[in-house]
Amino acid sequence: MEHFIVSARKYRPTTFADVVGQQAITNTLVNAIENNHLAQALLFTGPRGVGKTTCARILAKKINQDGTDVAEDEDFAFNIFELDAASNNSVDDIRNLIDQVRIPPQVGHYKVYIIDEVHMLSQAAFNAFLKTLEEPPKHAIFILATTEKHKIIPTILSRCQIFDFKRITVTDAKQYLANIAEKEGVNAEDDALHIIAQKADGAMRDALSIYDRVVSFSGNNLTRQAVTENLNVLDYDTYFEMTDHILNNNIPEALVQFNTILSKGFDGHHFIAGMASHFRDLLVCKNQETIQLLEVGDQTKQRYVKQSQEASKAFLIEGIELANSCDLKYKTSRNQRLLVELCLMQLASITFDGEKKNRNSFIIPASHFANRETPPKQTLGNSKVKIAEEQKTIIQQEEHPIASQASEVSERLQPTTKDTSTNTLVKEDVTTGNKVNSAPNIDLGVARKKTSALSMKGLKRKKEILEKKQEADAIGKDMPKEDFTEEQLHDVWKAYIDKIKTKGGKIMASILATDIPRVEGTNLYIQLPNVTMKTEVERHSYHLMTFLKKELQNYDIQLFIDVNEEAAKKYAFTPMEKYNKLREKNPLIDELRQTFDLDI
Template identity: 40%
Template sequence: MADHYIVSARKYRPDSFASIVGQGAMSTTLRSAVLSRKMAHAYLFCGPRGVGKTTAARVLAKTINCTRLSLEAEACNECESCRAFNEQRSFNIFELDAASNNSVEDIRTLTEQVAMPPALGRYKVYIIDEVHMLSAAAFNAFLKTLEEPPSYAIFILATTEKHKILPTILSRCQIYDFKRITVGDIARHLSYVAQSEGIEAEPSALDLIAEKADGGMRDALSMFDRVASFSEGHITHAKALDCLNILDHSYFIRILECLLSRDHRSLLLILDEILGRGFDGQLVIGGLASFCRDLLVAQHPDTLKLLEKPSSVLLQYQSLAQRCSPAMLFAGIKALVQCDQQYRAATNKRLLIELTLLTLISTFAPNAAEQQPKAAASVSTPQASRSVSPMPQPKAGNPTHNVQGVPHREPESEASSTPSTASEVEQQTAEKEEILETPPRVAMPITAQEEDARRGRERFRGIRRRPTATAQALGANAPADNPSEAETDEREPIVEEALQRAWIYFAEHELPQEEIFVRKTMLGELPTLIEPDVAVVRLTPSTAIIDPIVELQPRLIHSLRKQLHNGALELRIESKEQQSMQVVLSEEARLEQMEQENPALGQLRERLNLRLIR
């Protein structure tokens, strides 16, 4: 008759402190307590599932009753107490499942057992697993026994949900927090199990199982048995993927390659391949967001320790992370998290995922990080290529600013003075050649009618923007906080959605953090276009709401012009029209109002001695 099969999680369960995986600090502390004979009367082991809480409780119960303890505080496995424990016939160690024995009667039975001293050994150990499942009445019945037990009684409580235990219980226990087991420790233990069982296993396959276990050794051993049965004694990376149905990081690497190369066709085909293998769309979005987070972590050596991956995968992630900027990864994570939040409510879930991935193409473009700084530089500073010849320095007290903020141009006859040195001749020649290669964008001249119309748009209902004295002297339309900074002279068409996005960007990024009330007001009231270059925002008619926006108006207009590349944009601030309130009058008040409008009605009522009847 063949031997009875035992799963690896039970067959290779640790029976000593040295064999407990991934809990070195806890093992050292308990060993010292056993050697020094300073045992607490109650312990609480808490942590995630499958990290060794119940195993550590059994090892501790076995060790403190061993009569021939080693110098390393390990049980001998030879004395009568150790043999009785190994053969599961010990009368000094009791295990109670609180999930099924959670009533007051069960705790009273336990209390009666505590009153009897041990027949063999030094201590009676009570291991209560899943202690958070006890009822409130059972906890209260257990308090007195747990606080003042007999000298020979030791309680070891184990739970995965520490927050559900009463504070009065926690204060009576010595608490040990078990941590998640690392991927490396799990992989090494799986390699030991594979060698003991005579199974050939690729290191990458064991790393994959360890990563999938999420810090739980019991889950890792269960998956190991499953893959070993599927692969018939030879575990490979491909067979582990097929058996566990894991969405491997190789798919995310292929998606990133398509995003960086702007290959939207291959991107859609990869998504179809993933969905065709039965993976849920939300799992794809969540996995891709985690992949972007891992790349962000892998960009710097200080944060690399936060990435729990095998060494071979770490090198691959580091090389990929160098091809992406932090801004790309930030934007990608934000877009993917938003898609994950909208997934459940979406009618066409696949279309939502495809739209998100296609949107990420512009985010992960190689020149996406450079476009925004270049655009900002072209708006904030005048380009030297706009003038054919060098600009002469204006004399003091004689400003040469145009009304529209466009740098004043002197006639070519005055500007093209003869250079004094040969170096200046070469410099001017190089500048002219560069200008000929890249034709400048010359601003269109503004007529007097357009100037009058622009000035008329600056007047809005009830509120008028008052320029500073410097702006009046120069005749410029620069912002109040930085009058010297020139506005852009571009005239790109404005779309209302882009205007509102620029408005929200100013409120969230350029507005000081302490301006909470102003930010809330701006996010609640968005501007609208009433003319091609004129926007209006309507606010509640209150000085507390309107005045802060008016003070920010110069900076706000300047920011909107820069973002929208339109120097002619104007912003009006108006008050919302108050709706007249209809007052409900009583019958006497209505009669009085009618008599005031028609005095003859009152005379008729007095002559006929009429009165109201309700």
């Protein structure tokens, strides 16, 4: 078996013209040599595999060839000294290097010292190197190379001329790989080379290593399918097919394809991040001015343009948002597969034309009430059935909080009086001033309507209302009425605040936390700083009172809210108010501030 030389060594550039993707730096070095402006201490910094050491060797050879009658293949090996600072990072290693610097070269003009991974030198080695680096002999040139410039001490950086090497672009890497494939007689597809260049992530050495590996797998015919199979990467076909399923609202096929992707060993996080990138590329193709931002082969670019015409901008923007949100939540999710599947379901539902979902809508369809059966009339003797029915009503109202709160607020805005002649509740319409009969809390299917007291229908209506009120009073007597202490109330009050805070009701939680209720029998009294807070609590009072009654096992509890603007003074909001509050508790704080001249 013949000795094999990897492409990264076989095709290492020997001139500045061969260096890929670093034209600005190579042109600067060539001009510096021609104009005799070359510094004696250079620092090459940048990512791995972008040509730092290669440029250092070319520079060392170039400056010794200049003005001498030698063969072009002369490498001046005796004039170039390479030191690996990762394994030679002690003070003694630097001292040995300094001793060698004093000896002038026997052939050529300069001795070039290339110190690779210079950031690995110890602090003492850096200090020992400072003087020589600042004032080296005229025949010595130091080239320092590193991938982590921030680890080099500033005194070294200030003595060097710094060259920042950039990552190799996908286009440049693909073109260089195509040239090598042509020299090697390998028939390579454009998309296959593009995937290799993308996988290299800006490092030319990595791209050449991947190229050697894939050629060993597929031989002289380098196809996109062979590259994706060998590198175990998700190719474009996967994302094109998944996007077709999403655009066709085909959730089952999308989930099956995602299961196939997982069975091949791919990570769900990598897939959903690639999905967001795919949507971004489709959005880029929607405009001719931005299509140049798409870094893919010509054949793949045509497929992107075709699929971008099938998807709207609104769909792509929402798809990017959903996929990006899933990407951010992936690491913290306990069920990561379910998270991605839910994201795919949401994506496939964006363009659904049937009964569209509205995540922000709380409108209850008419069919919800049309199909409901009238509940059987409750008996007064079975308290367990009554409690179960009440809990069922509470759950139904919690499912539609906006509707229940709106009804509750509309009832609360109408002043309530009592009709002494019929012993029924009467509400006054604030807009017209008319009095309207009101039904009790338990609604048995009788519609609330304005009736005349002189008609037979009105008398029948009043009788029904009176019967329902008596029934409600009887049920209320059977509900639990256990005694509770003020400490128990405070614990339940705090538990409710924590509950709504976890569900996103931070504003209501902060309002309820402004005061602790005062207990007088079964009546609770709280004071709020303004009318706005009172209105918000009244809108939320149904859920609050349901929770308190259930936890304290007392259904006679009533809440009374008072507005006291002086109560706002008890709470400190600004830094000055907080400082004054602390100063009231401890006057020595003011003396401390004056002693140390502190600002607030």
